[in-house]
Amino acid sequence: MAEARIRPRRRFDIRLWLAGGWLLLALLAAIFAPVIAPQDPLAQDLMFERLPPFWMEGAEPGFWLGTDSLGRDLLSRLIYGGRVAFIVAFAAAFAACLVGSTLGLISGYFGGWPDRIISRVVDIWMAFPPVLFAILLVAVFGTGLGSVIIAIAVIDWTRFCRVIRAEAMSQARMDYVENARIAGFGRLRIMVAEVLPNVLPSIVALLSLEMGIAVIVEAILSFVNLSISTDDPTWGGIIAEGRLSIHQAWWVLVFPLVALFLTVLSFSQFGEGLKTRFDPVLR
């Protein structure tokens, strides 16, 4: 007689742990910024302008990654910039995910006229160039953390909608959906109880990916000075300043780029890793 197969041993996923490690580190640093940051990120000291990072000649103790052209501590500014990056990443990605996944699920599972309407809106939406659209939206709403978050959510819900629609469509054709209909379950209940669990791994992966995208878009907006007020440090803002002094102080440009790169890469890898972990068939 056939026996239940033995559950395969879970593979240790180095990608998931490295990405998760960096994100946790960056997140903790952002949360506890006032405790961790060695200096006041806004304090200027022209005596200490363009100090190099700690391993180079002429570095000062306490300014680990050097200072910018106004003598502000780069590490502290990066840590505080991370706050903005993470707030935007979480808020914007969750908002985009909620709107996009719900509409995608409805569109894919119900089909018919709800699908036609939602799909047309998505087509039109995606015809706008996203960065220009974001700049336009922020220009309309005014700068500030809230409008950056809204702008990203308004632009990027279509990413969720398209992918989740396609997955829900293939789920809707499955025999277990038909079985649930024969048993007498309503469409809404089938959508939530049968279809949603199967698209959840994709939602999680997309959510993490979207957080990375939100970090980039926020950096782009602050690079062109359209994010939050200019006083507060943001990664995009630091990059914009670093660009001006690249020949005298390359570190001001390079370190925020590295932070941005690692964070975005980690978000996407973390998402992929979670997807494999969540999916009962793949794991």
Added chain:
Amino acid sequence: MTACLDISGLSATLGDGRRILRSVSLTVEPGEVRALVGESGAGKSMIGKAVLGVLPPSVRIVEGSIRLEGQDLGALSPRDRRRVIGAKTALIPQDPLTALNPSRRVGPQMTDRLVHILGWAGDRADRRVRQLLDEVHIREPDRVMRAYPHELSGGMRQRVLIAAAFAAEPRLIVADEPTTALDVTVQKQILRLIALLQKEHGTAILFVTHDLGVVAKISQKVTVLYAGKVVEEADATRLFADPRHPYTRALMAATPRYTDPFASLLPVDETVLAGLAAEIADADRRWEAGHG
């Protein structure tokens, strides 16, 4: 006594007007197994789907009625129809690999209908499902109920689905080629299991298949379908002893036998097919004349 399932004069068309069911009539008496035989594309699965209310949106029923225990499904509102079908019928599906939701544990999938549609208490539904799993010879019901479908073999999954179908004590089970997707050694066990549970529970079964060998083992009544039209209907014993329609005889000649595996298999003869085509054209002409 009212028939458990009574289909009379059922005609259905596709969106482009092509007929896929041609005035099909058949009945399944309580506790009886009725086999519905035909080659692929004959419309046998469509009849099953029509009974269960899950026809694809492109298929339209243009004539005839389906009665479950005397209740005309066509006369009910969609909501009531769902409720009647949900309470009185169940499906044993063709492909056990796609019939269970891969991201939900097996147990809740089996108790779902008992708890949410029939309103049973959770522990009563649990006990019932465990009893049924025992009846389909699953030795560790608790472990199977906690497992995800991919952790079970194909034969195990089909047993789970059979148990789930019988759990709610439906009046009618539609078995849609339940052994086709399984390998031959498992097919026999599954067939025996369905026959056993059918006898114990006295459930009527509409058994859809293309395999006359399977029909001989399980059913009392047989309906032979070709191109959506009933070509012969009889008791199983009579049909096998004395097939009257040339198509039925041709189908039997095309069935492989374990006792004589080297006998040549005959494809359905062309004169038989020509005769069938003429019969169907004739039926369509009369139907169109009647419907202007």
